[in-house]
Amino acid sequence: MALASKQIAKGELVFTSFLFATSVVVLVDTSNMVESNAVGFVGPKVFAYIVGGLMFALSALQMIFVLRGAKGEPEGIEAGSPLEKPNWRPFGLVVLALALYAALIEILGFLIMGPVLYFLVGKAIGVKRNVLLAIVAVVVSIAVFIGFTQGLQLYLPLGFDFLQPPSENIEDGGW
Amino acid sequence: MDFGHFLEGFAASLTLTNLMFGLLGTILGTLVGVLPGIGPALAISLLLPVTLTVDPTAALIMFGAIYYGSMFGGSTTSILLNAPGESGSVMTTLEGNKMARNGRAGAALATAAIGSFVAGAIATGIVAMASPTIAWIGVRMTPADFFALMVLAFGTVGAVLGQSVVRGLLSLCMGLVLGLIGLDLQTGASRLTFDVPKLTDGIETVVLIVSLFALGEVLYVALYGRLSPVNRNAFKGFATMTKSDWKRSWGPWLRGTAIGFPTGVLPAGGSELPTFLSYSLEKRLAKKKHDEFGKGAIEGVAGPEAANNANAAGAMVPLLALGLPTSATAAVMLAAFQQFDIKPGPLLFNDQPVLVWTLIASLFIGNLLLLVLNLPLAGVWAKLLLIPAPYLYGGIVLFALVGAYVLNGDTWEIWVALVIGLLGLLFRRYGYPVTPLILGVILGPMAEQEFRRALQGSAGDPMVLIATPFSLGVYILLAIVVAIPKLYAFWKNKNS
Structure with a gap:
């Protein structure tokens, strides 16, 4: 030191x-x-x-x-190099994408929020070609949806529950 | 070694389902090793949701195969791209990329693949022979002994990794703190829950790992990264070696295995150290003969690649026999075991012999599959390097958040993931290693349990913690492991 x-x-x-x-x-x-x-x-x-x-x-x-002046060395980035000054715009976009996803996934469903998340993150990190990115976002999301719901039998929300008439209360018959 | 169970394991691993998962694991693993930005620990953590539905044997076979496969795949990027896919491949880059520029990419890829196979096979053999013995010792260990081993893992991983001992240990502390959150299992007292009901369940390990690795990385790249297109060395067709390549490779393979395995068994913090040691050894040995180092020496690829794979296999010994992870990837695998409510450790060999031996046998088979996949397909893997990184990051984030959500079908986990991801970003920015944190979260609660058990047995007398020769020996070993690098640095400073 x-x-x-x-x-x-x-x-x-x-x-x-x-x-x-x-x-x-x-x-x-x-x-x-x-x-x-x-x-x-x-x-x-x-x-x-x-x-x-x-x-x-x-x-x-x-x-x-x-x-006393110690300074941590920022970690390296595999497909590029770290910058000294922060890049707030892309960072804000990624955080926004994550927050939107968390807030809306159960309302709009995975098939809408999945592609939105993928698109925004790709955009933030530097994809220039919008149309291609949008297509990839939709294809990847559908593949993930099928993989998880059909392949692994796990639940992902389809959303739009508010459009359905409120289901009648079925009395729990007691265990 | 338990030969009957070993054969039984081989038979079990040859079922169609298990073979399919093994194959899937090897492909995914190679893919992960090749693609920049995704390491084996991240890949396995992104796939942890499969533990919710897939049968334990198949899932663990897949994870083991991913671990081995990523070590394989990492060499491809090092050689063709001059960019190590993960930290264990950094040494391979030095000579491997020069070989590729001299038009010897095929030989470099082949010696990496065959060397990994040789090392993996030898090391897995040792795992099969050594694990039951270690498990036998494990059964005789007291809670204080186990606690000592965990302190050893904490100390070495915390102190060895990262830029300074204090940073490493602070990262570990953060992990231990996160592990405290929730209800204390023995007394039901709640710790660090701040009256938030959701926090009483603690933070899901899967969410924590995924968000630290995946979201932390993506947020870091977004805030501080500049992605640049990479220069690729062209390669097509089969990876092969000439007779003289073989002659020059087998020595480094064996020496690399000899270095890699023990450093995997001990908590020495992953594959950086053994690959570095193997590279320096080969370089020194080459001085006597045809010294091509610096211009593309095949020995400089063969040695570290073997060390790399032997290291991954070595980490299986403490993981299976003692339930003690010695690297980030092993820690994530332990999390997978916990998802299944399987407790790795000495009792596992008695309770679930078929599971353990099937896993070990699958590592053999996976290793062979890797060789078959990699020699002819090296050119195909190389093509994957053309996928632009931003597309990958989108996929990583998507997978991470889906994984967080499906655990409980609740958006709470996504918000937690976002917060932990920001923590991961800060760790990266200020040079704090992430692995000690992961280890702290996963091992912390186990360490506390052993600690309390030990003190319960001694009526609260803390001397019980160093009462057995075993625990005392472990603490001495820890002191040596932590002190040696410091003394070495001091000695080097004095001499220069």
Whole structure:
């Protein structure tokens, strides 16, 4: 660390603070926990205290390193190279796509939201050809839908439940 | 070795269903190894939803085949693309790509494929022989011994991986914290649930792994990545070797296996270390003979590729015999076992001998299938490299979110995935390794259980944790493993 630059990495500082705060939350949560008397020699608190305490010490140590100029090397990207400055537009688009998917999947169904998600992510990461991307998005989604619902017998929502008349309440006949 | 069960396993693995899943696994694995951005751990985690319906034997056969296959496929990108498909192939790139530029791509691909086969076969043989012995020891281990082994895994993976020991261990702590969330199984006390009912069930391991690997990567690429088209070395037809290639390859294959296997058994953090060691060894040995290193030496491909595959097989020993994963991929496989409520470990060999031996036999068969697939089809795999990366990322995200949803048929998991994905992005950005986190989440609850069992037995006396020679030995080993790289760096600094 002899050649560490004087400049402190701000993002790194924020992230380390986040880790530190997490450890504090763990410790506080553990100390507020009500322990029943029947727990024997080691209850659920001990391990949580160890983990919280370890993280508290390590993140405090890391904080010192960061303040002294330590900087993490961003991880490499397989099909390209990492940038120094963040690219907020594509990132925002991906987050939007994920949030839209989570919010609307049960309303509009997988066959609509699947292609939308694929299209938006592809667009964000740099596909130029819209029509081709749209076609691929639909084909891949249909393949995934068939694979999961028919092949693996798992449930994916078709959506549009609101169009159906509310089903009559069938009384559970009791078990 | 348990020969009767081994033959039984072979017979069971030769059923049509199991063979199909093995074949599917080898194809998917090779595909995953070839395609940039998807590693074996991510691939298996994206496929974890199959554990909800497919029978355990078939699913585990497929996962094993994916693990081996991706090691195979990684060499193809290294040689033809000068871009290692995953971290274990970095060393192959050095000489392999130079060979390809000199028009010797076929020989490079062949020595990688055959070397992987040789290493995989030898290593799987050792797994078959060693696992029951380790399992025998395992039955005699106390909770404190198991706890010591898990601390060893935590310590080595946390301290060895990543740019600094503190970063690695902080990543591990984050995993342990995430593992705490939910109800304590023994007392029903809720930890870190903040009165959110959904959190009492804890965070689904599958969701966590998928979002850390898949969403974390995609979000990272979107925010900080610039994808660039890659230069490809053309290759068509069969991958073959000349007589002199064979003569120069077999030594590195065997030495690579000898290096790769033990480093897979020990929690040394995956395949970076053994491939590096094998490469340096071959380079030093070549100085005496025809030294082509730097210009495309076949030894520099043969050794690391063998080490790579032997390493993957070596990781199966602690996974099956002790239930202890030593790499990210093995950790994800452990998650798959847990999905089936199967507890790998010493008892597994007694409880489910057919499952274990079928899995081991399938690794043999999968290895053979890989060889058959790869020599003639190397050119076809190479074509896949033409798929532009953004199309892949769309698919990865789609698969990840479908996987998260089908677990419980609930959008809650998708929101959790988004949050964990953002955490994965931050880890990548600030140089924190993800593997220790995964290990912490999966092994943390198990470690706590053994910890509490040990202390329960000793009426709360913590000395029980180092009471047996085994546990004491493990802690000493941990101290050595963590200290050696530091001492080496210190010594190197002093000399230079």
